[in-house]
Amino acid sequence: MTSQAAHRVAPTGLERSASADAERAARVLLARISEPEDPAVHRLLAETGDPVEAVAGLRAGHPKALASRLAARLERAEDADDVFIAERLGARILIPSDPDWPPGLLDLQMPPHCLWVLGPVALAPALRRSVALVGARAATAYGLDRAQEIAGGLVERHFTVVSGAAFGIDAAAHAGVLAADGVTIAVLACGIDRVYPTAHARLISTIAQTGAVVTELPPGSAPYRMRFLQRNRLIAAMTGGTVVIEAALRSGSLQTAARAADLGRPVGAVPGPVTSMPSSGCHQAIRDQLATLVTDAAEVADLVGGFGVDAVERPREAPRPEDALSPAQRAVFQVLPMGRSASVEMLAERAALDVLSVQASLGPLELVGLARRTGERWLRS
Amino acid sequence: MTSQAAHRVAPTGLERSASADAERAARVLLARISEPEDPAVHRLLAETGDPVEAVAGLRAGHPKALASRLAARLERAEDADDVFIAERLGARILIPSDPDWPPGLLDLQMPPHCLWVLGPVALAPALRRSVALVGARAATAYGLDRAQEIAGGLVERHFTVVSGAAFGIDAAAHAGVLAADGVTIAVLACGIDRVYPTAHARLISTIAQTGAVVTELPPGSAPYRMRFLQRNRLIAAMTGGTVVIEAALRSGSLQTAARAADLGRPVGAVPGPVTSMPSSGCHQAIRDQLATLVTDAAEVADLVGGFGVDAVERPREAPRPEDALSPAQRAVFQVLPMGRSASVEMLAERAALDVLSVQASLGPLELVGLARRTGERWLRS
Numbered sequence: 179m180t181s182q183a184a185h186r187v188a189p190t191g192l193e194r195s196a197s198a199d200a201e202r203a204a205r206v207l208l209a210r211i212s213e214p215e216d217p218a219v220h221r222l223l224a225e226t227g228d229p230v231e232a233v234a235g236l237r238a239g240h241p242k243a244l245a246s247r248l249a250a251r252l253e254r255a256e257d258a259d260d261v262f263i264a265e266r267l268g269a270r271i272l273i274p275s276d277p278d279w280p281p282g283l284l285d286l287q288m289p290p291h292c293l294w295v296l297g298p299v300a301l302a303p304a305l306r307r308s309v310a311l312v313g314a315r316a317a318t319a320y321g322l323d324r325a326q327e328i329a330g331g332l333v334e335r336h337f338t339v340v341s342g343a344a345f346g347i348d349a350a351a352h353a354g355v356l357a358a359d360g361v362t363i364a365v366l367a368c369g370i371d372r373v374y375p376t377a378h379a380r381l382i383s384t385i386a387q388t389g390a391v392v393t394e395l396p397p398g399s400a401p402y403r404m405r406f407l408q409r410n411r412l413i414a415a416m417t418g419g420t421v422v423i424e425a426a427l428r429s430g431s432l433q434t435a436a437r438a439a440d441l442g443r444p445v446g447a448v449p450g451p452v453t454s455m456p457s458s459g460c461h462q463a464i465r466d467q468l469a470t471l472v473t474d475a476a477e478v479a480d481l482v483g484g485f486g487v488d489a490v491e492r493p494r495e496a497p498r499p500e501d502a503l504s505p506a507q508r509a510v511f512q513v514l515p516m517g518r519s520a521s522v523e524m525l526a527e528r529a530a531l532d533v534l535s536v537q538a539s540l541g542p543l544e545l546v547g548l549a550r551r552t553g554e555r556w557l558r559s
Numbered sequence: 560m561t562s563q564a565a566h567r568v569a570p571t572g573l574e575r576s577a578s579a580d581a582e583r584a585a586r587v588l589l590a591r592i593s594e595p596e597d598p599a600v601h602r603l604l605a606e607t608g609d610p611v612e613a614v615a616g617l618r619a620g621h622p623k624a625l626a627s628r629l630a631a632r633l634e635r636a637e638d639a640d641d642v643f644i645a646e647r648l649g650a651r652i653l654i655p656s657d658p659d660w661p662p663g664l665l666d667l668q669m670p671p672h673c674l675w676v677l678g679p680v681a682l683a684p685a686l687r688r689s690v691a692l693v694g695a696r697a698a699t700a701y702g703l704d705r706a707q708e709i710a711g712g713l714v715e716r717h718f719t720v721v722s723g724a725a726f727g728i729d730a731a732a733h734a735g736v737l738a739a740d741g742v743t744i745a746v747l748a749c750g751i752d753r754v755y756p757t758a759h760a761r762l763i764s765t766i767a768q769t770g771a772v773v774t775e776l777p778p779g780s781a782p783y784r785m786r787f788l789q790r791n792r793l794i795a796a797m798t799g800g801t802v803v804i805e806a807a808l809r810s811g812s813l814q815t816a817a818r819a820a821d822l823g824r825p826v827g828a829v830p831g832p833v834t835s836m837p838s839s840g841c842h843q844a845i846r847d848q849l850a851t852l853v854t855d856a857a858e859v860a861d862l863v864g865g866f867g868v869d870a871v872e873r874p875r876e877a878p879r880p881e882d883a884l885s886p887a888q889r890a891v892f893q894v895l896p897m898g899r900s901a902s903v904e905m906l907a908e909r910a911a912l913d914v915l916s917v918q919a920s921l922g923p924l925e926l927v928g929l930a931r932r933t934g935e936r937w938l939r940s
Contacts, residue, residue, distance in 0.1 A: 247913040402893040449830035452854035464852045471845045473833035512783040532628040
């Protein structure tokens with residue numbers, strides 16, 4: 179946090195662009211030589227308050243333990259021309275002081291050093307109104323349908339949908355957005371030049387052409403398991419809220435949800451049949467009060483969106499004529515027979531009301547079409 | 560409340576049985592001449608603190624408005640010999656001062672004046688550990704299966720299951736208990752001599768032979784709609800908690816749940832597919848925090864049962880060998896290749912660890928069967 183606050187102090191003129199370039203180079207180097215949530219690196223950044231100084235220190239062998247641990251990667255990283263590589267890939271590199279840096283990432287204790295971004299969409303405005311839809315790779319047809327439908331409903335409500343381009347729920351969420359001509363952002367757990375899973379080459383390339391593909395890992399990085407967990411914190415932090423659609427009991431999706439909750443973001447979970455294993459993580463999250471139960475896009479918007487604007491209308495059944503009745507009218511209606519008719523006295527006795535109240539109630543009941551008179555007797559109409 | 564407190568003061572000897580008989584007769588008469596939740600009747604009882612005195616007043620025309628309103632029913636009720644009728648039906652009549660009166664009913668603001676009970680089970684001990692299972696008449700196969708299964712699981716856990724003998728969830732819950740040779744109690748919204756719905760004649764008679772059938776309405780009473788809602792408060796109050804299995808958005812089951820919550824009883828709801836209308840009431844109740852999400856009998860027992868005794872074991876997946884790893888071991892495991900092998904130096908660079916840490920980690924990984932050595936190189940085993 180300290181380091182970012184420092185970066186927001188704006189130098190002027192040439193000094194500014196020179197320092198910005200130096201900072202960008204330092205941050206890209208830090209991304210090259212360390213894993214995303216390396217606590218020693220973030221401790222160093224917090225202490226120096228400046229990535230340029232931190233990198234200079236590491237090059238000079240300080241602090242000793244960290245510099246020695248990262249030495250091999252540092253040596254190799256010096257050869258990489260990341261500005262050139264990014265240009266060749268058509269990607270842009272963002273650092274926290276850039277106006278397009280996703281503001282939500284500033285809430286992270288160990289934020290990314292920089293981001294590689296492919297695609298026409300500007301991140302900061304697109305993420306102002308955004309939801310992460312995440313879930314099981316081994317999803318069911320029920321889960322995939324929910325993901326597509328909720329994603330489409332969120333597009334209608336002008337939300338950007340963020341996910342991880344994985345098999346199952348992630349892919350269905352992205353596809354639901356694309357089918358509705360909306361904006362979707364895929365956050366990868368590998369380099370921007372890598373396609374993982376390879377079967378999603380076309381999906382990821384479509385997202386890169388219409389939305390954005392984002393990663394904090396430098397080009398060439400492979401998708402190790404730890405990197406998925408680290409990637410999840412970006413999805414949780416950059417969005418307004420996270421919704422889990424299907425998730426096994428111990429899964430990356432629930433970890434994303436937990437990280438979102440830790441960051442104070444609203445978390446939703448879609449229920450399903452209790453007999454469906456992929457819904458068990460959702461049910462557990464709701465039971466643990468980690469997540470709010472959500473059933474459709476309107477309820478997701480209500481959870482994540484702005485107050486008032488997105489307030490969901492409570493689902494309800496159509497009002498019935500009986501709803502507007504007084505207690506006496508209701509009591510008379512209850513005892514009105516269906517087939518045979520009854521006298522006012524019989525109705526009074528059945529309802530335990532006096533005759534006058536029954537007479538006073540029958541008129542309004544007739545008026546709204548609930549009672550019918552035959553001679554001196556009454557029945558339901 | 561005041562009146563009930565008075566009844567617990569125990570007179571002695573003959574005086575006692577004479578006063579008990581008088582009270583019983585007065586309460587049966589009140590049940591005959593008024594509907595269950597008639598506020599004026601309960602106000603009168605609260606004022607006089609004594610049903611015998613209240614009935615004497617009504618017979619003498621006080622209070623005027625109420626006495627005149629109930630006059631026709633009072634006149635007819637004087638002819639009914641309810642002790643004889645109950646005997647002929649094989650039913651017993653309980654009043655609040657009886658030891659078998661369900662203690663939970665004392666929490667109601669407008670408790671029943673008395674109860675008609677058929678069946679071998681003593682109510683008070685059976686209800687000490689009890690759950691109400693309620694839900695939609697128009698239930699789905701999914702809901703019916705859940706009701707049967709949860710009911711069976713509750714029998715295993717020595718719970719009495721209370722429901723309303725209606726079509727759908729109610730019937731499935733009772734049936735689930737009977738199939739497991741457990742104790743179930745049906746609370747009716749009509750007289751004990753009536754069978755509603757008529758298609759459940761055999762179910763209700765089986766319950767009367769093995770458990771108990773209960774109602775606060777005198778013999779001959781028909782099942783009016785209002786009486787179902789009033790009946791629901793008995794189900795909510797006499798049990799340790801209420802669980803809704805499927806329910807439309809505006810339904811009697813949700814009203815039972817709301818009454819249980821008002822009485823401070825725990826309330827559960829079973830989720831289902833969001834595409835299933837009969838699950839929508841359950842989802843709404845969970846969203847409104849009226850109900851806790853429950854997926855099986857163990858979670859119901861956890862919700863309703865005694866602390867400790869019924870604490871549910873959190874569902875979880877089997878532990879994996881990776882779970883016990885240190886952060887360094889985990890990092891090394893992540894970068895261990897699957898097919899080709901890698902040198903310690905390559906692993907150190909990939910994991911951003913120093914060579915010594917990698918070497919220290921590989922031993923334990925080999926030991927737990929996660930890493931395999933080929934010459935000087937390593938891979939996953």
